[in-house]
Amino acid sequence: MSQEWNIRARGHVCTICQKPLVDKAIVFSALREVANGYERYDCHPECWKAMSRDWEPFSFWDSVYFAPVREEKKEPLKKEDAGELLRQLVTLDDPAMKNVVYVLAVMLERAKILVERDAKEVGDGAVREIRRVYEDRKQGDTFVILDPRLRLENLAEVQQQVVALLSGTKTLGEVAEAEGQSAAPEA
Numbered sequence: 157m158s159q160e161w162n163i164r165a166r167g168h169v170c171t172i173c174q175k176p177l178v179d180k181a182i183v184f185s186a187l188r189e190v191a192n193g194y195e196r197y198d199c200h201p202e203c204w205k206a207m208s209r210d211w212e213p214f215s216f217w218d219s220v221y222f223a224p225v226r227e228e229k230k231e232p233l234k235k236e237d238a239g240e241l242l243r244q245l246v247t248l249d250d251p252a253m254k255n256v257v258y259v260l261a262v263m264l265e266r267a268k269i270l271v272e273r274d275a276k277e278v279g280d281g282a283v284r285e286i287r288r289v290y291e292d293r294k295q296g297d298t299f300v301i302l303d304p305r306l307r308l309e310n311l312a313e314v315q316q317q318v319v320a321l322l323s324g325t326k327t328l329g330e331v332a333e334a335e336g337q338s339a340a341p342e343a
Contacts, residue, residue: 163246164196166296168224171196172203179223185273186213187289187298196298215274215289222294238263239292241321245328246299252332254304255314256321261290261301263318269293275303 164187169176177183177198184204188195188211199207201218242260245253264270274289286303306314320326 163243164194164298164300166221166291166298167196167198170198170200170203172199172207175200177221177223179221181221182218183221184216184218185291185298186216187300189214194300198296214276217273217291219291219296222296224295238267238318238322239269242299243297246301248328250328250332253328254302255306255310256317256331258301258304258306259311259314259318261288261299265290270299273298 166183166185167177177200182201184197184199184201186197186199186204188197194214197204197213198221238260242257242264245257245260261270265272269292270290271293272288273291276287276289277284278287279285286305288301288303290299290301291297292299317326317331321328321331
């Protein structure tokens with residue numbers, strides 16, 4: 157699969173029966189791997205159990221469904237917060253930013269904004285990757301993030317890049333260029 161990460165929003169109706177999901181009730185969620193990415197299923201528990209399927213989920217979990225709350229429009233923020241930055245980077249799908257994306261996801265997990273739902277080793281032969289499945293606790297969006305297996309000696313540099321992006325002192329282009337240069341082999 158060519159994508160290193162992506163986002164799948166939580167549904168607000170049961171994928172199977174098409175009835176609305178109930179606020180603060182248990183919902184079963186699953187990711188199904190398809191040719192161009194992942195399909196997400198959000199279902200009432202009884203619908204999931206009754207569903208006949210000839211496929212195994214890539215990842216599966218249950219959680220509490222929170223109905224979306226309509227917020228008043230606020231003034232746009234000039235500096236992005238970590239969640240917004242993660243969404244923007246995932247949407248860009250730039251392999252040069254994989255370390256930054258991973259560190260942001262871990263930061264948000266530590267802040268209890270994201271929860272890791274699964275980790276899958278994928279690939280064949282010597283090239284095996286770990287894809288981590290995170291869910292946004294409030295919004296229910298699912299992120300499938302490549303674990304770049306950062307080495308401890310590289311972590312400080314990536315953390316500096318994340319801080320520079322969050323503080324607005326560097327642009328995405330500047331960080332991606334620096335990341336590309338550090339990944340290039342020395343002559």
